[in-house]
Amino acid sequence: xxxxxxxxxxxxxxxxxxxxxxxxxxxxxxxxxxxxxxxxxxxxxxxxxxxxxxxxxxxxxxxxxxxxxxxxxxxxxxxxxxxxxxxxxxxxxxxxxxxxxxxxxxxxxxxxxxxxxxxxxxxxxxxxxxxxxxxxxxxxxxxxxxxxxxxxxxxxxxxxxxxxxxxxxxxxxxxxxxxxxxxxxxxxxxxxxxxxxxxxxxxxxxxxxxxxxxxxxxxxxxx
Amino acid sequence: xxxxxxxxxxxxxxxxxxxxxxxxxxxxxxxxxxxxxxxxxxxxxxxxxxxxxxxxxxxxxxxxxxxxxxxxxxxxxxxxxxxxxxxxxxxxxxxxxxxxxxxxxxxxxxxxxxxxxxxxxxxxxxxxxxxxxxxxxxxxxxxxxxxxxxxxxxxxxxxxxxxxxxxxxxxxxxxxxxxxxxxxxxxxxxxxxxxxxxxxxxxxxxxxxxxxxxxxxxxxxxxxxxxxxxxxxxxxxxxxxxxxxxxxxxxxxxxxxxxxxxxxxxxxxxxxxxxxxxxxxxxxxxxxxxxxxxxxxxxxxxxxxxxxxxxxxxxxxxxxxxxxxxxxxxxxxxxxxxxxxx
Ligand SMILES: [Zn+2]
Numbered sequence: 001x002x003x004x005x006x007x008x009x010x011x012x013x014x015x016x017x018x019x020x021x022x023x024x025x026x027x028x029x030x031x032x033x034x035x036x037x038x039x040x041x042x043x044x045x046x047x048x049x050x051x052x053x054x055x056x057x058x059x060x061x062x063x064x065x066x067x068x069x070x071x072x073x074x075x076x077x078x079x080x081x082x083x084x085x086x087x088x089x090x091x092x093x094x095x096x097x098x099x100x101x102x103x104x105x106x107x108x109x110x111x112x113x114x115x116x117x118x119x120x121x122x123x124x125x126x127x128x129x130x131x132x133x134x135x136x137x138x139x140x141x142x143x144x145x146x147x148x149x150x151x152x153x154x155x156x157x158x159x160x161x162x163x164x165x166x167x168x169x170x171x172x173x174x175x176x177x178x179x180x181x182x183x184x185x186x187x188x189x190x191x192x193x194x195x196x197x198x199x200x201x202x203x204x205x206x207x208x209x210x211x212x213x214x215x216x217x218x219x220x221x222x223x
Numbered sequence: 224x225x226x227x228x229x230x231x232x233x234x235x236x237x238x239x240x241x242x243x244x245x246x247x248x249x250x251x252x253x254x255x256x257x258x259x260x261x262x263x264x265x266x267x268x269x270x271x272x273x274x275x276x277x278x279x280x281x282x283x284x285x286x287x288x289x290x291x292x293x294x295x296x297x298x299x300x301x302x303x304x305x306x307x308x309x310x311x312x313x314x315x316x317x318x319x320x321x322x323x324x325x326x327x328x329x330x331x332x333x334x335x336x337x338x339x340x341x342x343x344x345x346x347x348x349x350x351x352x353x354x355x356x357x358x359x360x361x362x363x364x365x366x367x368x369x370x371x372x373x374x375x376x377x378x379x380x381x382x383x384x385x386x387x388x389x390x391x392x393x394x395x396x397x398x399x400x401x402x403x404x405x406x407x408x409x410x411x412x413x414x415x416x417x418x419x420x421x422x423x424x425x426x427x428x429x430x431x432x433x434x435x436x437x438x439x440x441x442x443x444x445x446x447x448x449x450x451x452x453x454x455x456x457x458x459x460x461x462x463x464x465x466x467x468x469x470x471x472x473x474x475x476x477x478x479x480x481x482x483x484x485x486x487x488x489x490x491x492x493x494x495x496x497x498x499x500x501x502x503x504x505x506x507x508x509x510x511x512x513x514x515x516x517x518x519x520x521x522x523x524x525x526x527x528x529x530x531x532x533x534x535x536x537x538x539x540x541x542x543x544x545x546x547x548x549x550x551x552x553x554x555x556x557x558x559x560x561x562x563x564x565x
Pocket of ligand 1: 392396402425426
């Protein structure tokens with residue numbers, strides 16, 4: 001999690017430098033919100049595959065077995081919300097994380113040591129969704145969110161890429177700082193948690209779909 | 224044939240031998256699986272036909288259970304198996320029956336049966352004649368050893384070797400392929416080796432009698448023939464893994480490296496072919512691969528390399544700890560597979 005802490009801090013520092021001079025008043029909810037922060041996307045199993053030879057009778061002879069999975073990946077994320085109704089906003093989002101693609105290799109016929117072979121992949125997601133704000137509770141505004149994203153995986157040597165899609169469903173909360181007179185300060189916090197279905201991308205198995213949780217925390221700027 | 228003055232290097236490549244039957248030096252191996260090569264003016268060139276179709280004759284000789292016509296039909300099917308590979312530009316034409324023997328330095332490519340009692344573990348042999356100036360194949364002959372019992376039955380016959388399976392292997396040699404090491408064997412008490420399993424028609428040891436599995440090419444065979452006679456689409460669509468195998472920090476010769484695609488389950492192999500351990504595996508579908516390096520201990524080294532080659536077999540089978548990605552039409556960064564002593 002040290003990596004995650006670092007990117008959150010980096011995003012926050014960037015955000016503070018970009019705080020707009022004019023604050024919005026408490027009575028006029030901002031039409032556009034930008035938030036930038038850190039994210040952590042969960043991984044999952046992709047199943048298993050055996051490397052096989054064919055015996056004289058046509059049966060399978062297992063040379064070794066592999067179990068494939070995606071590890072979790074930390075990175076940065078950003079959302080741009082455009083309010084289209086008092087409680088409904090259209091959202092454009094993007095993220096960059098670095099999950100690990102893993103193949104656990106075992107049961108080698110020649111006795112090779114069990115090994116986990118890995119590849120760190122850059123995972124880019126960019127998509128659009130809808131955010132519905134629920135009834136605020138003081139400085140906290142809970143919300144529900146759904147989004148669909150296009151996904152690109154890029155190998156660590158940047159020679160191979162593959163595309164896929166992701167769909168998120170979840171929710172979160174926005175925290176608005178207010179001064180003593182009730183005016184909203186020009187920044188806030190946002191935390192999201194969601195479940196994501198990711199499909200396609202860099203394929204290590206016949207099954208490419210995983211369902212995994214996601215988490216993000218970000219600093220809001222009002223535009 | 225008119226090209227006979229150019230015939231200078233005639234080599235027997237004893238295929239499907241439990242022991243290599245001839246003392247002739249094997250051609251140099253230039254890459255991967257199986258692709259054979261020869262040295263021309265100090266430069267190693269791939270052993271291949273430079274014009275298609277390959278024109279072949281069949282010896283007009285029947286043996287018990289297999290007529291000359293049945294044999295010719297099966298030989299044509301074996302050629303068709305190779306020419307059907309969509310990523311390779313291979314074709315062949317049956318030129319007729321002849322009385323010529325299949326292993327004669329006459330400029331004609333002849334395929335037929337011959338009895339060789341002295342080759343008691345050799346089912347078939349392919350021999351080549353190469354052009355000294357270009358390294359190209361000008362003649363190749365195949366004989367199947369009629370010392371054994373053979374069958375051309377559609378589903379094979381118990382106690383008989385399948386002609387189509389063995390000819391498909393030999394035609395692979397005729398087209399310029401060497402042996403693949405994608406197989407596991409065990410030594411038999413009576414001598415020779417028994418196949419436990421394999422994934423390449425070009426593995427040097429045949430399945431037992433009654434088996435017809437080697438009529439069908441495997442990924443390794445397809446990669447080998449497509450690398451030797453590539454279509455432009457093949458060069459565009461496939462990629463490579465290149466790197467070296469090292470033991471105690473030094474490169475080793477003759478290590479077998481297998482690339483396994485965990486999505487498609489395809490396996491394609493290659494050997495490290497330089498003193499500093501360099502290997503290249505061509506013809507890979509773009510994707511993510513597991514790499515495994517193993518010593519050449521499941522077949523006789525002479526089935527792959529000439530007697531003077533210093534093939535290193537004193538290391539443990541090892542998986543590379545990194546997954547390796549293969550891009551379309553190229554190669555990723557070079558990898559180093561570090562193995563340890565047995
Ligand atoms: Zn052979």
